[in-house]
Amino acid sequence: MTFSVAFNWIIALFSLVPFIRFGDDWKKSLQLPPKDTRVRTSDVTSTKGNEFEDYCLKRELLMGIFEMGWEKPSPIQEESIPIALSGRDILARAKNGTGKSGAYLIPMLERIDLKKDYIQAIVMVPTRELALQVSQISIQISKHLGGVKVMATTGGTNLRDDIMRLDETVHVVIATPGRILDLIKKGVAKVDRVQMMVMDEADKLLSQDFVVLIEDIISFLGKGRQILLYSATFPISVQKFMAKHLHKPYEINLMEELTLKGITQYYAYVTERQKVHCLNTLFSRLQINQSIIFCNSTQRVELLAKKITQLGYSCFYIHAKMMQEYRNRVFHDFRNGLCRNLVCTDLFTRGIDIQAVNVVINFDFPKNAETYLHRIGRSGRFGHLGLAINLITSEDRFNLKSIEDQLVTDIKPIPGSIDKSLYVAEFHATNPNCGALELLNW
The missing domain is CATH 3.40.50.300 (P-loop containing nucleotide triphosphate hydrolases)
Structure with a gap:
């Protein structure tokens, strides 16, 4: 085989490969997702x-x-x-x-x-x-x-x-x-x-x-x-x-501050009997992409999911006592956006990364700061904005103060209006039609 024939053969071989041609910018051939702005x-x-x-x-x-x-x-x-x-x-x-x-x-x-x-x-x-x-x-x-x-x-x-x-x-x-x-x-x-x-x-x-x-x-x-x-x-x-x-x-x-900077935290002081009504109000007034709602027991997860469905909202639930096959399907479908709301136990506090989640609701307030930190961390993923709302009963008020002190964070009373720019990524402050959101009149 002569040198020219061999060289032409090598060039022809490289022409069959979609990447890494001599002189090419290899990045141009990548299948990039839409840019996150x-x-x-x-x-x-x-x-x-x-x-x-x-x-x-x-x-x-x-x-x-x-x-x-x-x-x-x-x-x-x-x-x-x-x-x-x-x-x-x-x-x-x-x-x-x-x-x-x-x-x-x-x-x-x-x-x-x-x-x-x-x-x-x-x-x-x-x-x-x-x-x-x-x-x-x-x-x-x-x-x-x-x-x-x-x-x-x-x-x-x-x-x-x-x-x-x-x-x-x-x-x-x-x-x-x-x-x-x-x-x-x-x-x-x-x-x-x-x-x-x-x-x-x-x-x-x-x-x-x-x-x-x-x-x-x-x-x-x-x-x-x-x-x-x-x-x-x-x-x-x-x-x-x-x-x-x-x-x-x-x-x-990298933990000089414990809570994520993009998460705004509020609490609503309610009785146990007012919780479902409060949740219904939040659903009707907040602009939720996807939400995760935490309960402290598997029984309460199933009861709340049933209530939310009865109120007319799409809802999945997941907890550790469910069959693994069903857990996998719920996780996959929620992650792919087939449902807006997920009710769960602390099973879902560890590392689960669903970018569309912009609201986390603690229907039951957690017992310790570590659990609270992991729960609210399901929103505001990778530096994006998120909202954490805590439904607080009289029994929770000491826990609330303790968690604020341990995390050196400020969980504020829920205001009469919540600015969408705090948790909705598509909100533009320069748009005069995007005013503050009238939420709750306690």
């Missing part, structure tokens, strides 16, 4: 000005990042990505909805070696819904990498299906603790060569519900593993775990 708060905009390209990531990974609509790294991603890439343990504290998933998924996927057909990374999460969400993001980001195999495994699903799946190549496992430990002990999930273990919502994973399982899982990992902890809150129990299992961890704390 909504206002964002400093929780995600106060960055050092870095770009994702600055981290020397694989081009195929960058393609997936940009096609997710992630234009530039958020503060937690700027702090976390280069350290995680270096292999160092991390203890990271950052607010809900500021990009923690990307902070660990990007370096994790960058370090996956496709030539190796064993599990290289585990992401531990406390709930089944969060496992499904994280695995979906992982698959989307890695779609151009050419063969990263991601598997979600949680309780409530068919164990035999998971065993058959692990008989094939799996690089990344997203799991709840009980299920992955079961698979490890059965000898099905081999984790001795795992190089990175991430604990998302680490405070919950290190609570009494899970910590024994987590300790057991770590005992099966190799000595050279890297452990990354991410959460919005870290109780004292984390210090004991960190001293035992992390090696000189790099500590990140």
Whole structure:
């Protein structure tokens, strides 16, 4: 074969490839989502000005990042990505909805070696819904990498299906603790060569519900593993775990303020019997894209969902005692916008990221500051605006004051009118037809 023939053959081969031609701008071929022009708060905009390209990531990974609509790294991603890439343990504290998933998924996927057909990374999460969400993001980001195999495994699903799946190549496992430990002990999930273990919502994973399982899982990992902890809150129990299992961890704390800056918080003082009427008033007067309404028990979730439906509003409900198949369907349909309102227990406070949610209502006020923080963090995702409304009875008033003090935040009495610009992204202050919203006359 002459040189000219060989050269022409190489050029012809490259012409068949849709990406990466010599001299081409590879970004032009990306399938980017519509640009998000909504206002964002400093929780995600106060960055050092870095770009994702600055981290020397694989081009195929960058393609997936940009096609997710992630234009530039958020503060937690700027702090976390280069350290995680270096292999160092991390203890990271950052607010809900500021990009923690990307902070660990990007370096994790960058370090996956496709030539190796064993599990290289585990992401531990406390709930089944969060496992499904994280695995979906992982698959989307890695779609151009050419063969990263991601598997979600949680309780409530068919164990035999998971065993058959692990008989094939799996690089990344997203799991709840009980299920992955079961698979490890059965000898099905081999984790001795795992190089990175991430604990998302680490405070919950290190609570009494899970910590024994987590300790057991770590005992099966190799000595050279890297452990990354991410959460919005870290109780004292984390210090004991960190001293035992992390090696000189790099500590990140972006929590000078605990609550998200874009969330406006109000309370309405009501009796228990007035709660449904108050909720009906809120529904009729607020401009809700999607709302999440929290109750303190599964029984109250079902009763309230029935009441809301009777009032004529679309409503789903979800709690931990439901069949997993139904939980999955509710989560998927609500996330895709098939219903405006979701009533739930604290099952839904952990990491669930639904961008359209702009209103959170605490129908039952939570007992502690940590739960309150995670609940209201379901709105105002990634620096966007949100509204949190708390229905307070006489029994809740001391809790309200305690939570305000602990979070150093101001939960104000609900006013006679609420300005749409506080929670509706499409509101334009220069439009004279967009006046304040007359809400409640107590």
